[in-house]
Amino acid sequence: MAARSGTQYLDGLRAQQRSIWLGGTRVEDVTTHPGLASGARAIASLYDMQLEPSLKSEMTYTSPTTGDPVGLSFIIPKTIDDLVRRREMMLRWARATCGMMGRSPDFMNVSFAAWAAAAGYFARGRPEFGENMRRYYEHIRENDLVLTHALINLQRSRSSTGLYNLEDGTALRVMRETSAGVVVRGARVLATLGAYADEIAVYSPRLGLHSDGHSPFALSFAIPCATKGLRFLCRDSYDLGRSHFDHPLGSRFEEMDCIVFFDDVLVPWERVFLLGDVGLLNNLGPGTNYSAHSAHQGAVKNLAKCEFILGLALLMVETLGSGKAPQVEAMIGELMLHTTTTKALMRAAEADAKIDEWGVMCPDAVMVESTRNLFVTVYPRLVEILQLLGSSSFMIAPSEADMDGPLKADIDQYLATDGASARDRVKLFRLASDVAINAFGSRQVLYERFYAGDPLARARALAGIYAKGEAMERVRAFLAEEAE
Ligand SMILES: Cc1cc2nc3c(=O)[nH]c(=O)nc-3n(C[C@H](O)[C@H](O)[C@H](O)COP(=O)(O)OP(=O)(O)OC[C@H]3O[C@@H](n4cnc5c(N)ncnc54)[C@H](O)[C@@H]3O)c2cc1C
Numbered sequence: 446m447a448a449r450s451g452t453q454y455l456d457g458l459r460a461q462q463r464s465i466w467l468g469g470t471r472v473e474d475v476t477t478h479p480g481l482a483s484g485a486r487a488i489a490s491l492y493d494m495q496l497e498p499s500l501k502s503e504m505t506y507t508s509p510t511t512g513d514p515v516g517l518s519f520i521i522p523k524t525i526d527d528l529v530r531r532r533e534m535m536l537r538w539a540r541a542t543c544g545m546m547g548r549s550p551d552f553m554n555v556s557f558a559a560w561a562a563a564a565g566y567f568a569r570g571r572p573e574f575g576e577n578m579r580r581y582y583e584h585i586r587e588n589d590l591v592l593t594h595a596l597i598n599l600q601r602s603r604s605s606t607g608l609y610n611l612e613d614g615t616a617l618r619v620m621r622e623t624s625a626g627v628v629v630r631g632a633r634v635l636a637t638l639g640a641y642a643d644e645i646a647v648y649s650p651r652l653g654l655h656s657d658g659h660s661p662f663a664l665s666f667a668i669p670c671a672t673k674g675l676r677f678l679c680r681d682s683y684d685l686g687r688s689h690f691d692h693p694l695g696s697r698f699e700e701m702d703c704i705v706f707f708d709d710v711l712v713p714w715e716r717v718f719l720l721g722d723v724g725l726l727n728n729l730g731p732g733t734n735y736s737a738h739s740a741h742q743g744a745v746k747n748l749a750k751c752e753f754i755l756g757l758a759l760l761m762v763e764t765l766g767s768g769k770a771p772q773v774e775a776m777i778g779e780l781m782l783h784t785t786t787t788k789a790l791m792r793a794a795e796a797d798a799k800i801d802e803w804g805v806m807c808p809d810a811v812m813v814e815s816t817r818n819l820f821v822t823v824y825p826r827l828v829e830i831l832q833l834l835g836s837s838s839f840m841i842a843p844s845e846a847d848m849d850g851p852l853k854a855d856i857d858q859y860l861a862t863d864g865a866s867a868r869d870r871v872k873l874f875r876l877a878s879d880v881a882i883n884a885f886g887s888r889q890v891l892y893e894r895f896y897a898g899d900p901l902a903r904a905r906a907l908a909g910i911y912a913k914g915e916a917m918e919r920v921r922a923f924l925a926e927e928a929e
Contacts, residue, residue, distance in 0.1 A: 447513035448505045449589040450496050451489030457590075457643055458485060461671035465640050465703075467679040475640050480682025484546075484699040488591065488641055491538050491549055504534050510583060518551035518742070519586040521562045522806040528741070528795045531555070535745040544750030545698040545885075547743070547892060548637040553592035553646060555738040557582045560718070563733035563803040567665075570722045578718050581667055585644065592667065593642035595633035595705045596649050611662045617647065617707055618661040619720070626713040627720065629664065632706050637896070639677045639703030644669050648719070649726060663726040665719035666712045674710040677703040683885040690845040690872060694879035694886075702888075731910070734801050737794075740813040743897065744791040747820050751784035754827045754880065760873055761834050764865040776830045783823050790816040810910050818907050821900050824893035831881040835874065839882050842874040 449457070455476050465472040467480060475481040495504040495516060505514035517534040520527055535551045542549065560567070561582030568575025585592065598616035611618075617631030629647075636645060648665035670677070684699040685692055719725055730736040758780055762768040768777075794812035801807040832839070843856060848868060860867035880886045897903060 446588050447508070447511070448495040448516050449492050451486075451491075451493040454492045454589075454591065455485060455489050458641065461643065461669065463670045464676040465679065466676065467640075467682065472640070472679075479686050480684050481640050481679075481699065481701060483684050483697055484701060485641055487542060487546060487698050487700075488549070491541060492589070494537065494541065500537070503530075504537065506530075508587065511587065513587075515586050516550075516554065516589055518554040519558055519582075521558045522798075523800075523804070524806055525795055525798055528798055528806055528808060532741065532745055532791070532795065535742055536749060539746045539749035540752070542698050542749075543694065543753040544746050544748075545694055545889060546700045547746050547896060548593070548700055549746075550591045550638075552739060552742050553594060554585070555742050556735045557585060557592070557646075559735040559738045559803075559805060559807075560733055562805045563735075565803070566725070566729075566732050567718050570719050570725050573714070574718050574720070577715050581716065581718070588643075590643040591638065591641060592644050592646050593636040593638040593670070593703075594646040594648070595636040595639075596647075597634045598649075598662070599632045599634060599704070611660075616662055617664070619664060620661075620709065623711070626711050627664070627666075627717060629666075629707050629710050629712055632704060634702075634704050636677060636703040636705050637892075638700055639670070639705065640679055640701040642670050645675070645705065648729065658723055659721045660723050661721065663719065663721050663723045664717070665726065665729075666717045668710070668712055668716050672710055672712075674708040676706040676708065678706065679703050681884075683883075683888060688845050690848075691875060692879060692883075692885070693872075693876045695883070699885075730906075733803070734805065734807045734810070737808050737810040737813055740810070740817050740897075741791070741794065741808045743820075744787065744794065744813050744816040747787045747816050747824075748784070748791055750824070751780070751787050751827065754831065755780045755784050757873075757877055757880065758831060758834055761831070761838070761877060764862055764870050764873055765834075765838065766863050767834070773834060776834060780827060780830060783819075783827060786819070787816055787823075790819075811907070811912075814903075814907050814910065817897050818900075818903050820893050821903060825890050828881050828886065828890055831877055835877055835881065838870075838874050839878050842871050842878060 458476055459474060465475060472478050472481065476485045494500055501514060504517055506517050506520050508515040517531055520531055522528045522531060538549050538551060561579050564575040564579045567578045598611060601612050601615055615632060617629055617633050620628045620630050633647065644667050646667040680702050682699055683695045685695060687696055689696050758777060762773055762777065767773045790812050794808035797809035797812060798806050841860060848856060848871060857867045860870055862870055894900065
């Protein structure tokens, strides 16, 4: 099969009997569920973009196995041009969701592309694990599957042994090995896109404080979401069933986050990529460079988000007529600065990309991880700026029913500004509300603060890859001059 259409994606979701729970009941069909259907449609529309005649060459590339067009985010980049093409494709997807679906399928596709190229890394555990990875990557590329992932173990306490506690009975672990595969039990968070995925990938960035060389908690695998014993528990949906006018982003881009319970789930051997080896697991990032690729996808999403919020802020200011106020100009300038910095880091990561030991053109890790780290504080600031620019206008945003209700004449007369009709003003501020003040927007802030790990872990990760020698050498040289 080649790159899928939206309909094929939705059919695929219906074909799997997954155990997905929301609000106390099992979701029979996410594609029709009131809290989930709009998100499924949003992803389907991304798939449709792949097959649009005017976009197909930009969104797909030729499969090296079948010669069919497959999604471009699956490409194993060999040149800077490949990275740029991949970025343009991902940016098209990110802009289509205003940057609000950070876990569009490209997020996992770029990681598995990097891992397939680095299959030799997994083969260090057992030779067949390398082959498993290569075959799995081809499987998801050729079938154009959507993956969710869950990296973090639930913890009973964050006080006893610090970060990354691994408690028996809570954390996901191997229970036993059989001739068919490994049986795993435990709980993981936080599977964004869990309700919309064909498959789930399980790995961990690292097992921080695990000192043993071999551990039942060290594992990496991928299985269909319909696998027996697997259960997804959704948070509340932020699609409140309102119109696009009332809830412009929430009614379109609910990507859902799930807790995942593994109740003695059998992972077939051919789906195991890493088993027991703590050293291999802990070195997965630097050893395969996948993180630089997922950060590349993150940088693209960040740019789409910055551009969207800048555009929103400019329209808000135009609508309110506040654009000439110095404090407003300063805040708009700050939004421009963040947008430009994000774009510059993303492009510098591509320009400074190098072929890694696996023959993959790898974006410069420091540049691309920096955009991720910056966004932990930048995104909340972008939202704060919207709040400061909008003030009470967020509250002067009646619903669609009010706009056409008995008070329509009052609304039309008194809510108009010099720059906009009442309807255009309200429509704009309801959109801004979805970004800046309601539950959908708050979840986006939380996402940007934590989706790639807690801020301390992120800071340490960046410090770990930064080449410190050159900076120290300059100071040493200066000190040596002083001494002469
Ligand atoms: C909206 C959203 C979507 C996400 N999507 C995904 C996903 O798709 N897949 C996935 O795998 N993960 C996902 N994540 C989870 C993300 O990986 C974790 O949130 C992240 O790793 C941080 O872990 P935590 O939430 O347990 O925070 P914690 O580790 O509890 O950190 C919270 C705060 O407590 C501090 N802290 C933690 N432990 C200690 C301690 N022992 N002592 C002192 N301070 C401590 C931290 O520094 C931090 O400030 C998502 C998270 C969010 C919010």
